[in-house]
Amino acid sequence: MMEPIKTYEMPLTPEKQAFQLYEVQGKTIANTHYPHETDRPHRHRYYEVCVFVNGAGRHEIDFNSHRIQSHSIHFLSPGQVHLISREEDYHGYLMVFSKEFYSLDTFHEDLLFQLPFFNNPHSVPILNLPQDRFGEMLELIAMMKRELLGKGVYGNDILRSYLQVFLLKCKQYYIDFFAEKQKMLDPHYALVQQFNTLLEQQFRNHHLVQYYADQLSVSPALLNRHVKRITGSTAGDLIIERLMLQAKRYLIYTDLANKEIAYQLNYEDPSYFSRIFKKKTGFSPSDFRKAENEKYQN
Incomplete structure (x- = not known):
């Protein structure tokens, strides 16, 4: 390996x-x-x-x-x-x-x-x-x-x-x-930036839009609406994307087993984590790790 x-x-x-x-x-x-x-x-x-x-x-x-x-x-x-x-x-x-x-x-x-x-x-x-x-x-x-x-x-x-x-x-x-300059001039762009900052700091422990909405003093529906208008994805989608990005990083720069990665990302059910990963990437976690490593073999 x-x-x-x-x-x-x-x-x-x-x-x-x-x-x-x-x-x-x-x-x-x-x-x-x-x-x-x-x-x-x-x-x-x-x-x-x-x-x-x-x-x-x-x-x-x-x-x-x-x-x-x-x-x-x-x-x-x-x-x-x-x-x-x-x-x-x-x-x-x-x-x-x-x-x-x-x-x-x-x-x-x-x-x-x-x-x-x-x-x-x-x-x-x-x-x-x-x-x-x-x-x-x-x-x-x-x-x-x-x-x-x-x-x-x-x-x-x-x-x-x-x-x-x-x-x-x-x-x-x-x-x-x-x-997308006009989106950066949107009056709610600062709110979306605050969401991105908070997400980067808290994504491992908090997977629900409700948590981020509470921290930003808006409703989940309003947060989803503003985030989607500016990024094209809902707040919930971005939470999942950030978790999957971190999962990819764990898969290629650590030897953690799939179950351990799921726990690192606060998924209580490793099989659910694996299903989400495959749905979002098209690969099982193990297949993704194998494919990425093979790209750089001599």
Whole structure:
């Protein structure tokens, strides 16, 4: 049986920097402080922003495959399973940081949940930009590189400020270029974002729309209606989708048996969990695990 998928901590540097920036040319990351083996899907305990100057390769994110386009930015949240397959003429940057670095302390982690491309498995975490706006992002990256090399007394504070500007610019452009822009301007869009944030934090323990509606002080019918208008799916559908995504992650990065996965997701009846999984994916849990592992066998 193949090894479970790997989980990586922040790459270690001599300075143990909680924010790091790598330039990548070609197929591999030529940096001794970035020790990832990236020939199989893996996940991180930190945030990663992939900036693609040249479109050359494919990027798998949570079992969806995306062609890498030039002038694009991909966003990865802790726990997401991904794999970048680079080609020889690939050129880009990898920006990695911990939630503590961005938020100063864990009590302000909600700042990252307010960005539509992080911690939200129901949105596409990809931003394709025109050349001029992408150039603005490269200018910010150049300033980060200079600050990292300078190692000034206030370096971390300055880097954090650059990172916040970078991500706020991404948020602005994400809203500007998002295909369903009008839905993001819907007066109930903030409510749906609150639901998504709460779901990401509570999906293992709470499977019923009633719980989320109570937390948000609306009726279940109203929550379903607003969520469906903006996402195309009901709140109940998104709860099931999030549970099935986590089940897929457990199946490929752990050796947990189907029964144990069901219990991890708070399903009291493992056979019911298996039926739901097959209904939603077309595979039994065991067949899904086998098929995903076979994709990466040599």
